[in-house]
Amino acid sequence: GAVVSQHPSRVICKSGTSVKIECRSLDFQATTMFWYRQFPKKSLMLMATSNEGSKATYEQGVEKDKFLINHASLTLSTLTVTSAHPEDSSFYICSAFDVDRRSFDFGQGTRLTVV
Amino acid sequence: GDSVTQMEGPVTLSEEAFLTINCTYTATGYPSLFWYVQYPGEGLQLLLKATKADDKGSNKGFEATYRKETTSFHLEKGSVQVSDSAVYFCALSPPGPGSARQLTFGSGTQLTVLP
Numbered sequence: 605g606a607v608v609s610q611h612p613s614r615v616i617c618k619s620g621t622s623v624k625i626e627c628r629s630l631d632f633q634a635t636t637m638f639w640y641r642q643f644p645k646k647s648l649m650l651m652a653t654s655n656e657g658s659k660a661t662y663e664q665g666v667e668k669d670k671f672l673i674n675h676a677s678l679t680l681s682t683l684t685v686t687s688a689h690p691e692d693s694s695f696y697i698c699s700a701f702d703v704d705r706r707s708f709d710f711g712q713g714t715r716l717t718v719v
Numbered sequence: 720g721d722s723v724t725q726m727e728g729p730v731t732l733s734e735e736a737f738l739t740i741n742c743t744y745t746a747t748g749y750p751s752l753f754w755y756v757q758y759p760g761e762g763l764q765l766l767l768k769a770t771k772a773d774d775k776g777s778n779k780g781f782e783a784t785y786r787k788e789t790t791s792f793h794l795e796k797g798s799v800q801v802s803d804s805a806v807y808f809c810a811l812s813p814p815g816p817g818s819a820r821q822l823t824f825g826s827g828t829q830l831t832v833l834p
Contacts, residue, residue, distance in 0.1 A: 610762065638821060647808065647826045648763075697762050699822070706751070706770070708812070708822055710763040 607631055608700050610711025617688055617718055625683045625714045627698030633678035634700035639671075642695040642713075654681040688718040721746040725809045725825030732799055732832050740794040740828045742783075742809035750811040752776075752785055752792040753822070757806045766794075766807070799832045806830070 609628045617623050627637055635656045640648040652673050653661040660673035670692075672684040681700075685692055698711040726741040744750065751770045755763040767776030772787035781796045792809060809825040 608762075645829070647824045650821060653821060699763075701820075707765065707768075708753070709765070710755070713760070713762040715760070 608709040608711045610698050614715045619689055622686045627681045627711050629679045629700040632702045636701045637681040638699040639683050640697045690718045693718045721823045723809050723823055723825035726828050729829035734834050735798045738796040738799045740807055742792045744790050744811050748814045750813050753810040754794050755808040801832045801834050804832045
């Protein structure tokens with residue numbers, strides 16, 4: 605079964621509102637989680653690395669004030685898309701690193717549509 | 720920096736055909752190598768991995784061998800099924816025991832298997 609749970613799987617919101625996406629590691633503690641964005645028929649683009657108990661590390665070109673990341677516990681990281689606009693519509697995927705298995709596990713993804 | 724070059728798609732095959740998806744990489748040292756599969760509307764699932772030279776990863780009839788001399792990790796399957804239709808991603812993570820390292824992805828290859 606899934607070891608990383610991402611919620612919601614699909615969300616539609618109005619322009620100007622904020623949306624929170626959760627990523628949970630179910631049976632291991634993840635000090636590091638990753639947030640990706642995927643455009644249609646494209647590969648995954650790393651947005652940021654989420655570190656438990658400290659600030660996230662954002663990739664170049666990703667607005668940290670728009671994409672707020674919180675990693676308050678060893679099993680939960682959240683991505684909040686603030687003041688969403690239609691161009692933020694995309695597929696967002698989280699990943700967690702399991703140190704014991706040296707494995708990257710992925711969530712099911714969240715399809716965000718901003719109308 | 721690290722990079723992964725993956726065979727351009729899309730690839731269309733008939734059921735029971737032989738599959739090869741090429742993947743080469745550029746990295747220092749001995750990275751870990753992965754193949755992930757993404758079914759429509761879903762996140763990524765680990766298909767197989769290899770962590771050192773000459774290792775062969777295998778799962779569900781798929782195989783890939785870590786070739787240091789050619790810096791390659793080609794994915795193969797002897798007889799594909801319609802259910803194998805998906806997008807396949809080659810990826811690497813830098814070496815480093817017990818530490819979280821971000822994945823570098825290839826561009827993805829869309830595979831369609833026709834009955």
